Amino acid sequence: xxxxxxxxxxxxxxxxxxxxxxxxxxxxxxxxxxxxxxxxxxxxxxxxxxxxxxxxxxxxxxxxxxxxxxxxxxxxxxxxxxxxxxxxxxxxxxxxxxxxxxxxxxxxxxxxxxxxxxxxxxxxxxxxxxxxxxxxxxxxxxxxxxxxxxxxxxxxxxxxxxxxxxxxxxxxxxxxxxxxxxxxxxxxxxxxxxxxxxxxxxxxxxxxxxxxxxxxxxxxxxxxxxxxxxxxxxxxxxxxxxx
Numbered sequence: 001x002x003x004x005x006x007x008x009x010x011x012x013x014x015x016x017x018x019x020x021x022x023x024x025x026x027x028x029x030x031x032x033x034x035x036x037x038x039x040x041x042x043x044x045x046x047x048x049x050x051x052x053x054x055x056x057x058x059x060x061x062x063x064x065x066x067x068x069x070x071x072x073x074x075x076x077x078x079x080x081x082x083x084x085x086x087x088x089x090x091x092x093x094x095x096x097x098x099x100x101x102x103x104x105x106x107x108x109x110x111x112x113x114x115x116x117x118x119x120x121x122x123x124x125x126x127x128x129x130x131x132x133x134x135x136x137x138x139x140x141x142x143x144x145x146x147x148x149x150x151x152x153x154x155x156x157x158x159x160x161x162x163x164x165x166x167x168x169x170x171x172x173x174x175x176x177x178x179x180x181x182x183x184x185x186x187x188x189x190x191x192x193x194x195x196x197x198x199x200x201x202x203x204x205x206x207x208x209x210x211x212x213x214x215x216x217x218x219x220x221x222x223x224x225x226x227x228x229x230x231x232x233x234x235x236x237x238x239x240x241x242x243x
Contacts, residue, residue, distance in 0.1 A: 011186030018103025162190035
């Protein structure tokens with residue numbers, strides 16, 4: 001590990017921003033409501049989930065947005081030109097109301113600030129299932145939107161999703177680091193599988209967070225406060241001035 005870590009990948013939801021169980025149901029309901037005059041909500045959500053499954057199986061052939069669009073609009077029976085303006089309006093007016101279903105973590109800003117202060121390349125490696133506007137808003141809710149990240153993965157700029165290792169390969173290629181030079185921090189199996197490529201991993205543990213038995217054992221486990229302590233130590237050989 002010593003003298004190798006150059007980049008830190010942070011998962012967002014559940015890691016740097018708390019997310020309540022009610023978030024996704026209310027997200028689906030809000031999105032469905034914006035097109036309810038065109039199609040029944042249950043029908044819309046069914047098409048949305050089908051297209052999302054196609055996107056999650058992306059093998060790199062197109063961006064996640066392109067693959068989702070190619071699947072969703074034919075299922076919905078309405079053109080992108082007809083529906084996309086309604087979605088844009090939802091993300092501007094309806095999506096911000098979902099903040100109440102998330103939880104602010106004051107330690108998140110401290111640990112991200114620390115990673116920058118120590119000279120790491122910092123990536124928001126959130127599962128790129130959502131448009132950039134949704135992810136940018138969640139970064140705002142987490143209090144960490146103002147940092148100069150090396151990369152924030154979104155469905156516009158990504159061609160794979162977690163837990164597909166292709167997602168990590170593409171992200172590593174985008175920032176020019178090998179897997180062994182990166183530490184992936186997250187709270188789910190889809191984050192910890194980065195170890196299969198050679199990344200170091202930090203599992204942000206919680207009362208209801210357990211890893212599958214097939215998931216590689218994390219390099220580190222603990223809270224964000226424990227991560228702060230790890231970064232302050234010399235265990236990762238902070239790269240300040242390494243270039």
